[in-house]
Amino acid sequence: MDIYGIIGNPVEHSLSPPMHEAAYDETGYDARYCKFPVEDGDVETAVKGAEALGIKGLNVTIPHKQAVAELDAVENDPTAEKMAAVNTLDLEEMKGYNTDGVGAIRALEHHGVEVDGAEVVVVGAGGAARAVCFALSERDTRIRIANRTPEKARDLADELGGSAEGYSLDALKDTVSDADILINATSVGMEEDDTPVPAEYLDSDLVVFDVVYSPLETRLLRDAKEVGAKTVDGAWMLVFQGVEAFEIWTGKKPPVDVMNTAVRRRLKDD
Ligand code: ATR
Numbered sequence: 001m002d003i004y005g006i007i008g009n010p011v012e013h014s015l016s017p018p019m020h021e022a023a024y025d026e027t028g029y030d031a032r033y034c035k036f037p038v039e040d041g042d043v044e045t046a047v048k049g050a051e052a053l054g055i056k057g058l059n060v061t062i063p064h065k066q067a068v069a070e071l072d073a074v075e076n077d078p079t080a081e082k083m084a085a086v087n088t089l090d091l092e093e094m095k096g097y098n099t100d101g102v103g104a105i106r107a108l109e110h111h112g113v114e115v116d117g118a119e120v121v122v123v124g125a126g127g128a129a130r131a132v133c134f135a136l137s138e139r140d141t142r143i144r145i146a147n148r149t150p151e152k153a154r155d156l157a158d159e160l161g162g163s164a165e166g167y168s169l170d171a172l173k174d175t176v177s178d179a180d181i182l183i184n185a186t187s188v189g190m191e192e193d194d195t196p197v198p199a200e201y202l203d204s205d206l207v208v209f210d211v212v213y214s215p216l217e218t219r220l221l222r223d224a225k226e227v228g229a230k231t232v233d234g235a236w237m238l239v240f241q242g243v244e245a246f247e248i249w250t251g252k253k254p255p256v257d258v259m260n261t262a263v264r265r266r267l268k269d270d
Contacts, residue, residue: 002031003054004249007046008061011035013270015263016059019242022262026255043067047074051091057249058089062127069096083134085127088245097248100128101135103241104211108181110240110256111232113207116140118180123172123196125152128211129185133160144175169196176201184210189218196220204228211237216267235263
């Protein structure tokens, strides 16, 4: 039996075990996926120990993504290296990947959204925004980042290079009306009925994607539906970062629907 898992702190509420185990069951793969809480100073020992034990792969979550990216024993793929953050480790090859951002893009494309050529407004400049923006920057997109702390938006835009620009949240009024895709990558709306973008800025031509998945229908997505915009919820990003990891680890075709159902079932139970 092959073993996979997730390291982070905390990992108790991770949705990855039911999602990956549903995929193993569906594809007839004899494997298990475990949660491993790891303290800050133990990351290197944990990764080397997992390799020595023959664990096939690990996901890495907060707060260890940066620490894993810095390990000498791990060779990062170009995206993970640029982002300086690893969320997926192939322990057979000792290679680090970051599937968060590409997961967001695949989530959009799964819903028929044209990413290439799009003008995208990303709200937020933290870890989630970083992942999304780096993946967008590998495609033909124009990225505008709006953040409560505008310096962070400008720093991220500088790091991305190209045509990316950073603003304060005040810029949403003008930038959203020109955009094709609006992505909330802040925590606003999580467990609270609040939105980072006033409803009057939204229109029916927009695609609105929220990385928040609890609740599944945030106020932003509800407002977007009300004006007739297309919406994509945060559970899809979670699903597609897992789909990418499953592909990296197994080389098998991932059962996307089964993984999506497992995630949504668990979110409803919580
Ligand atoms: P994550 O890893 O989930 O992205 P993070 O790195 O802490 O978490 O980033 C949180 C993001 O949400 C940041 O962009 C933050 O804005 P600041 O950079 O100004 O802190 C944004 N955010 C959090 N609470 C917010 C609020 N009440 N209003 C607007 N933005 C908020």
